[in-house]
Amino acid sequence: MPFTYHELRNLWLDFFKSKGHTEIPSASVLPENDPTVLFTTAGMQPLIPYLMGQKHPAGTRLTDIQKCVRTNDIADVGDASHLTFFQMMGNWSLGDYFKKEMVAWSFEFLTQKLGFKKEQLAVTCFAGDADAPRDDETAGYWKEQGLRDDQIFFCGKEDNWWGPAGQTGPCGPDTEMFIDNGQPKCGPDCKPGCHCGKYTEIWNDVFMQYNKTADGKYELLAQKNVDTGMGLERTLCFLNGIQDVYSTEMFSDTIKQLESLSGKKYDDDLKAFRKIADHLRASVFILGDDRGLTPSNTDQGYILRRLIRIAIRNMKKLGIEASELPNLAKTVIDRYAPDYPELERNKNFILEELTKEEKLFSRTLTTGLKEMDKVMANLKDKTIDGQTAFHLYDTYGFPLEFTQEIATENGLTVDVDGFNKCFEAHQALSRAGSEQKFKCGLSDHSVETTNLHSATHLLHAALRKVLGDEVAQKGSNITPERLRFDFSFGRKMTPEEIKQVEDLVNEAINKKMPITCEEMPLDKAIESGATALFKDRYDAELVKVYTMGDFSKEVCGGPHAANTGDLGHFKIKKEESSSAGVRRIKAILEK
Numbered sequence: 001m002p003f004t005y006h007e008l009r010n011l012w013l014d015f016f017k018s019k020g021h022t023e024i025p026s027a028s029v030l031p032e033n034d035p036t037v038l039f040t041t042a043g044m045q046p047l048i049p050y051l052m053g054q055k056h057p058a059g060t061r062l063t064d065i066q067k068c069v070r071t072n073d074i075a076d077v078g079d080a081s082h083l084t085f086f087q088m089m090g091n092w093s094l095g096d097y098f099k100k101e102m103v104a105w106s107f108e109f110l111t112q113k114l115g116f117k118k119e120q121l122a123v124t125c126f127a128g129d130a131d132a133p134r135d136d137e138t139a140g141y142w143k144e145q146g147l148r149d150d151q152i153f154f155c156g157k158e159d160n161w162w163g164p165a166g167q168t169g170p171c172g173p174d175t176e177m178f179i180d181n182g183q184p185k186c187g188p189d190c191k192p193g194c195h196c197g198k199y200t201e202i203w204n205d206v207f208m209q210y211n212k213t214a215d216g217k218y219e220l221l222a223q224k225n226v227d228t229g230m231g232l233e234r235t236l237c238f239l240n241g242i243q244d245v246y247s248t249e250m251f252s253d254t255i256k257q258l259e260s261l262s263g264k265k266y267d268d269d270l271k272a273f274r275k276i277a278d279h280l281r282a283s284v285f286i287l288g289d290d291r292g293l294t295p296s297n298t299d300q301g302y303i304l305r306r307l308i309r310i311a312i313r314n315m316k317k318l319g320i321e322a323s324e325l326p327n328l329a330k331t332v333i334d335r336y337a338p339d340y341p342e343l344e345r346n347k348n349f350i351l352e353e354l355t356k357e358e359k360l361f362s363r364t365l366t367t368g369l370k371e372m373d374k375v376m377a378n379l380k381d382k383t384i385d386g387q388t389a390f391h392l393y394d395t396y397g398f399p400l401e402f403t404q405e406i407a408t409e410n411g412l413t414v415d416v417d418g419f420n421k422c423f424e425a426h427q428a429l430s431r432a433g434s435e436q437k438f439k440c441g442l443s444d445h446s447v448e449t450t451n452l453h454s455a456t457h458l459l460h461a462a463l464r465k466v467l468g469d470e471v472a473q474k475g476s477n478i479t480p481e482r483l484r485f486d487f488s489f490g491r492k493m494t495p496e497e498i499k500q501v502e503d504l505v506n507e508a509i510n511k512k513m514p515i516t517c518e519e520m521p522l523d524k525a526i527e528s529g530a531t532a533l534f535k536d537r538y539d540a541e542l543v544k545v546y547t548m549g550d551f552s553k554e555v556c557g558g559p560h561a562a563n564t565g566d567l568g569h570f571k572i573k574k575e576e577s578s579s580a581g582v583r584r585i586k587a588i589l590e591k
Ligand code: SER
Pocket: 042, 043, 044, 090, 162, 204, 205, 206, 227, 228, 229, 230
């Protein structure tokens, strides 16, 4: 039963559309206004406000295929399955249908669309604990579909509870679906979740009925939601009986191109081929996002830099010139642009940034590799100490994983803790470090964050008043302590301009203007003078427009303060270059 990439995508979207769902475009892979998360890691993340009860403009039944980046396992890339970028097929009920319908549709999709037999299925349900009851209801619906008792398993929170994505937020019991491959390798107690090969997880339906609060309690949400997710790449492999995700059509063009450029075969150096293919694809999607993120030494920009540099090093290993990077990227863009038009729209930006990063890195790569050889030749034991690893980073631009990769190939290890200490001491990464930030997940919508979000709108409007219409938002990141705002502008701002912008924002705050929200069609919003950043990403039928007196009017999802008077005193701490033609402001609100 071979399926192509597009067949699977369409099968998913058409199925849920036939069940009354509206298809929404994939949200950005860079979360907007989420202080503590670097990338979108699941389809539900951009939908959190709506799972919490806010009205979604596209209705209560949604489906999409979301671009996701997960970098916790970056070092595992090189095996047959790990990917940093992947696509998650999802559907949601926002206070609409619940368990009964979802189980019935899951069964229908698996058996009638993907062609699995009822006997091949195994499912798990939540066993219950002090926070939430045993989910006999869901098990009952599976039985209604004809599953036998021995196809239904009950597990605790560690297996059958999903979320919250961060420390707080929507979550709930789930029912996971597995395909029983028939041959237990481990023994008679094998059950879903075991990795011996008997069971392959295929889908997860989460019944998001709870909100985990900061003090660890599970409160009932105002509405009962469904959040499901099926990994596209993994499912495509499984359906086609392919063990190696890089052997699917999703990577075939890149692998072929690498073979022809290197004169080597994929099997000659699986790891190198796979790392290039994965990291290149992830880099293209991150750079191709409308937010205009560029490689840097902090946060998402640093992850991007690592991906690109590790790809370059592996190209070198295969004997491919680093300058081929943009050509390889073109192949990825061509493959995916039909489904993700932003890649075509941002093609020049992607290629230029890859070229710049490649040039920048090529300057230090050769000398750095020589230095690395020297370091390895002079080691007393089998560990490269943290300071040396940091020196390689600081002087030659070798990210830690990069040094680790070379070390591993030579049977050595790197003192990661030591490296991190040096790294933090030099404040090369913002605060606790991006990985930690990544792990701690989604933001609360705290008062501080909300106020800074409103201040961001005032700042945007003030910048346009002082610097002109050339200014457009390129990115925004807010932590409870500060806002960070990237915008298009060709030169450094003068101290007078910075002061003028600050004064304008503070005047707007002192006027104590109410912040109001109206819902209207997108064209009406634009007609009324509202700034709309991501026109193609909104639902044209209904957008929210936030107005702050006569000062600012922007299409935005919220949340915002009720009155500009709530914000406190606005202060710009830093104005710097973010990338060519893009400036970055960091600002705070003082009490
Ligand atoms: N949020 C769940 C997951 O990521 C279902 O979409 O698995």
